[in-house]
Amino acid sequence: MVTVKRITTQHVKDWETRRITPPAPFTAAHERMKPFLKLLDPSKVYITHIDRFPSAFKKQIFLVPVILNLSIFIALAWRAYAILPWYGQVLNLFVGNPSRLAVERDLHSKAGLVWIVVRRSFNFMLDFVLIRFIASWPVSFFFEQPCSPVVWRWRVGFRNEEIVVRESRRWGSQELLAGVKTGKESPFFKTRILPAIDRMWIREKSGYMMMNGDWDLDFYAMTEAHRFVDQNKLELKDFEKTILAHTEGMGWVAWRAHELDTGMEEEEQRKKIMKLKDKLTLMGKESLFFRWIEIVQYESGKPGDFDSKRQVETMEIIKREFERQGVDFEKLVQEVGGLDGTPGMQT
Structure with a gap:
């Protein structure tokens, strides 16, 4: 026999309270943070903190990806310059125009024909890999929208105290605040957030070195955060170590871990x-x-x-x-x- 539980007024009140009360340790985000919070994606979880490594050290760290991506960009540009005429000849073959890539089968042995196929297939495969996997690195580094790492550095510069804004990657507010276990009881809180805010880990790593499988950097949010501070609309201390998440009914909630x-x-x-x-x-x-x-x-x-x-x-x-x-x-x-x-x- 199925047992049916009675729903009382108290049950309804408890459900309503849970719906409008952030799960521990989160509380409602400060009103003054609203201009900044409007820039964030409600589906993601964010961590803000202040990177206090010396500016000279940050320059050294950032110089590595600049050199790497610039080298890749130059190599890709050279490859495009060298290979585009070849693809022009391939196109001529397809449309039936004269092409220096045309092959007289009677003039080549079977091994020679196989080698021609292998060599041309290698060109196609190499360029596919370069475009599909490699070209995205310098493109995102220099030209990503709405803000690339280069644009972030151009606008913010190198400071002894910099605002870092991390955003969750492949998980978000839904997993943290809308499951059966929410807030500090959520497995995502224990496996994704706590390791990311560990004091020693933050003390040992500059902000640009914190990108990994669980967290990315929101360069646009970091740039705008500094703009708010520079314009005295917010204070630097507003971005001390804090976890931000959004949920229906409660809006943006925050855990001020720095306290x-x-x-x-x-x-x-x-x-x-x-x-x-x-x-x-x-x-x-x-x-x-x-x-x-x-x-x-x-x-x-x-x-x-x-x-x-x-x-x-x-x-x-x-x-x-x-x-x-x-x-x-x-x-x-x-x-x-x-x-x-x-x-x-x-x-």
Whole structure:
């Protein structure tokens, strides 16, 4: 006998609540982000964060695909220049016009005819592979619409603090928010999002190096995000590590993962600072630790923002002070596990 459950008013209320309440850990996206969110594809999931690698390093990273794609483009242009006359002769054969590719069968052995077929088939196959698989690389790199990597760099330039916007590839909001298990219970949350926002992984990779099978870069969104910031319509901090997704009934929702990182990073930095102090104390150089604190306080107290550039300059001052007192700065930093993110130690 089939059991029929009674649907009560409470059931209806619960369903309605679930329909309009974002699944944990997501909450409604800030109203001020609406101009930016309008640029995004509702079917995809997005991750924003700030890439704080030095601009010089980003130039080196970007130079590699520039050289690679430019080389491919030149090679394809040479191939087109060299092979187009040959295809003109092939076309003449098809339409019955005189062609230097015409073959007098009586003048060739069977092996010779086979070799002609193989050689011409190779040309067709090679050009098919070049057009189908290789040509798309430089085309997308230089000319992709609405914004290519080259256009992104041309408009944004190279900055010490850059907005990175990643978009999901071959999966999206439907899988994350509309399945039986949603939000943090979704398998996509655990296998696609958590690895992509891992603090160490983000700290070790510049934004352009984050493209993989699960995530691509939205160059148009990154360009427009910087435009909003440059025009003071949004702030850089609005793009700190956040996951964005869209669902019917709720619109855009966000998980501000950077808020969870803050406490963890502060504790990690505190442990590293204490480890540095302990090592200097064992070396009889405890005063050098307090000198470091003085330098950071003095430099950060100067007028203006204590940005990445000034932090790098502060680190150089600290490094010279350590070396002046006979302490191998690089070795000491390595022993405490690095000092990235620690005040005055921005590299």
